[in-house]
Amino acid sequence: MTDHYVIIGITIAALILFASEIIRADFIAIFVALILMILGYVTVNEGFSGFSNPAVITVIAMFILSSGLVRTGVADYVAKLILKFGGKSAILLTFMVMISVGSMSAFMNNIGAVAILIPTLFIISENLKYPINKLLIPLSFGSLLGGLVTLIGTPPNLLISILLEDNGFSGFKMFDFAPTGLVILVIGLLYMIFIGRYLIPVRERDNQLTKQFRLNNYLSEVTLPESSKYVNKTIQDCKIHDDLGITILRIQRNIDGKTEIIDPKPDIILLPNDKLIVEGNISKLIDNQNDKHIQLTTSRKFSDNDLTDNEIELSEAVVSNNSHLIGRSIVENDIHKLYGVIVLALKRGIRTVVEGFQNMPVEAGDVFLVQGKRESITNLALSPDFTVVNRLEHDPRNLKKAPLALIIMILTILSAALGLLHISVAGILGALIMTLTGCVKIEDIYNNVEWRVIFLIAGMMPLGIAMDNNHTGTAQWLANIVVSQVGDYGPLVMLGTIFIFTTIITQIMSNAAATLLIGPIALAISSGFGLQPYPFMMAVAISASTSFLTPISHQANMLVYGVGNYKFMDFIRVGGPLILIILIISLILIPIIWPFKPL
Template identity: 30%
Template sequence: MTLDLAIVLVLLVAAIVMFAIGKPRMDVVAVVMIVALPLTGILSLSETFAGFADPNVVLIAALFVVGEGLSRTGVTYRMGDWLARTAGTNQARLIVLLMLSVALLGAIMSSTGVVAIFIPVALSIATRTGISPRQLMMPISLAGLISGMLTLIATTPNLIADAELTRSGFDGLGFFSFTPIGLVILALGIGYMLFARRLLGDGGTKRPPRRTFDSLLVDYDVDVRTHRYRVGSRSPLSGETTADIDMGSWRARVLMIARNRLFRPTVRTSADATQVKRGDVLYIDAAIPDAQLEKFDLTRLEPTEEFFDSYSRQLGLAEILIGPDSIAAGKTLREMRFHATYDLVVLGVRHSGHNVTGEYVTAPLAIGDTLLASGAWDAFEKLSTRDHGFIVLDLPAEVSEVAPAANQAPFALASVAVMVVLMVTGIVPNVIAALIACLLLGIFRCVDMASAYRAIHWPTILLIVGMLPFATALQQTGGIDLVVDGLFAVLGGAGPSVMLAGIFVITAVIGLFVSNTATAVLMAPIAISTAAQLEMSPYPFVMMVILAASAAFMTPVSSPVNTLVVEPGRYSFGDFVKVGVPFTVVVLIVSVLLVPVLFPL
């Protein structure tokens, strides 16, 4: 092993470790590597920054905009409405249609975005039918991942593998090259979930016909954390706003104020802050010490069963999911000034199925976390329309609210159809086809420039650009040959089918710790070099990388798609293991059998 290779491997291991622990963010890790690689002298500046000029990076950015066009015009939500009407209360039919809908949309737009859209749809159906969300969330995530196996543009690893083939001097993959395999796996996935859903149970009880205030408060332990105090006539708090209340070293958060049997939510905005008055009843999220009660002339009141329920006409209460592109990821509620910005008070936070205890306002939020918030009902509707990555659960907004360009839906579908035709026929390069679709979406006012820029997931772009130089560095320093030689030492005499299985397993295992995008960047060159050593076609080996990168079924952290459904489905780590591992084995077997048939060795 040369010194240069050792340096590259140290940087690669450091990147993988940081990806696995989630600190710092993936895009920050990518930037660190972009800075580190040229400093080692192994790569030149042009080689390090070649990713910024890669057509596939532009293609991926354009596809984010295409997906935004489908969302803004309400195409995705109308499909959800159709699903609810067609499925009725038949659970098996619902799962089949739900998975088909998610897979179909995921074949032409981000699977993570599709899953985020369908979570509220599925919860709404669960509320109306009494079906447990545990029976619906896992099928959604499974279909979202399988959608990556249906078309060339369905997921980033497909495009990365295609680009690596082109760089190695081979023809790229076609738009529908691996659709037959994806359809077989989708059919098996649907059949599998009709059986495997029984392994998930219903969480002890099915979802009630309608989620009540009481059940939400109990879920987040708000009922046991909240205390009531009456403001006395001599209280220094009288006249203070809820934002300015200061009890010295002891911090108290006023959740709401009851006044003369009328309720006004304690939502502070830049234009208005709720003032405390004598005789008010304050609902506070912790017990106030006796010494503070006397000092501030507060009287402790007994708990009341009515709590939030009696104020439901004035007060909204709902769960908010931190979406995949949320500005809240990695930030605290206090840093975001959530209360002031969104006119909503957060009553509790759940992370990985558990309530965050203590000062949850200072705990960093993560994708998949849920917040229990209270405020005016229209504040939740406004939150749904903002492009901040929050998903309001159990409070579906009207399509007109969520889809500001609803009347342009036919034009959005026509624009996507033009893109697909151009990609399938090969009249123009894929990146030009996607940019043409973006221009058409803009011309027809399906998207505007502001929403187009917001739609691009820049962390993903930076991740790709930052990881692509590693493939070049490993090739130049002999790292690819080292991995291939090791693979041959272990599996070389076992035949090509075993070698294909080996490529799949290695990719799937790496994908447990690293994003599937980074996994594809690392494994695609290895697959091509392995094929060259065997003097076989590279296509079946690259296909195994593509299929394995999308087969991230085994843990809740294998993919953002899985992370999103953890809290709405109340899943544990073990739920993903017992459902995901067997199906991953199924996908492995199907891939080993079908890939050599469609892509001869």
């Protein structure tokens, strides 16, 4: 009995840490695995077995295969279809967005599918004068719904299938999810077209990025008098940033009677009478202007035009989910040196941070307001670290390899669907062929895998092992309690109970972690009823992917959250009814397609 309480205590502690986001989710998962090994609930081999689990291997392979479809331009073709056919009406546009991203997400990483389409939707929004926030939630939700259609569409599907195999049952096949997944996708699409998009409040984005990021209170114009200690020194050497906490954005210099704009590179020498547009705390500038080193120009309102010209641009850049910048600050990453741009402000969810953000650890989904030369912004768009809105530039595509990449992906899917190879073997073989044929660069293989997801899944797997009957039996103990309370109402009510509970916890932790937590319990519950586990496990897989209630429940939501100018309640308002609809559909469809059969 004590062991049960310890395992439940570890689980609750992990849930609290997942919800608080104090520690990264992958770190929490590894801590869980280590604690279970230290306390002796799993052996060392069992504690690290997640890294060799077929589900983890398959997820790694899918990341590589997805990158092959992106690099060869197969995924870009979908974006072109939306541009071509999506501009007729709001209904058609919403349909094209959701059906396109849903189709992509059924066979590739849904986060990558969302990231590819974001710039396209911004351009469509601008051309049609249609609010961008009416498109980005359908984009994110469409990617989650599309993942329900196939075995490889989302990690919960794979994890549930492997869990069945580990317990002596046949795993789900490639298209076993399609009968329920396709219906849910279509119903979800109709909901967003006729109901959901009307629940999204229209919040017009200000065309002026300086206003949108609330920069006006932090922008000033100063002049350097001849007596200034900052003149005749380079920007880097004069320490003006250290002294005054300001960042120089533009230099206006009088040369032969003409005003010239100078790019504020670190090696540029400041001269007397230079006028500087700077970003920083104005009150600190006022306090320092008495020392004769700066003269603060009369306060005025700045616009984007004050920070741009024919060569210099302002842009919004969203930090990608697999960006190598995550976890380190802007200063530590030295983004100015790396990309030649200045980060003026940061938007994280509904928070806009203009002061002190340079030392905050970068997170996936952060939106940077950046200033730089056109070629620097283009390089930023080409980087895998960022998605730059309003820019369709991307790293060069190997279009000649597109047919080959598509064929490899199709053969990988067919070999698994026909039972010729296990999905993990088919996936790794397909990834290897993609690499050897040049569809994926060898040096990019490891960069294309979201290792945080891999460590999260592998770290949480020992918890399921510790809960099985060969160890503490906690899963069966919990299942017996649940069955004793709800069992008299029948398996259908139990199915709904599992669905609702999984839906709740997947809003505060990753869908993979939720699956690994609830999967063993659902398996034990089916055993308690004396029924085959398939309908219960299908309910876990579907409900684990209903990450619609909060922006933090899935990385796809995080990508659109800040850049879409959403509020937290927008996801509850739109996602809540959708979850209720999916629950009702699931309770009708699952028992029909996967009837309650005795063991």
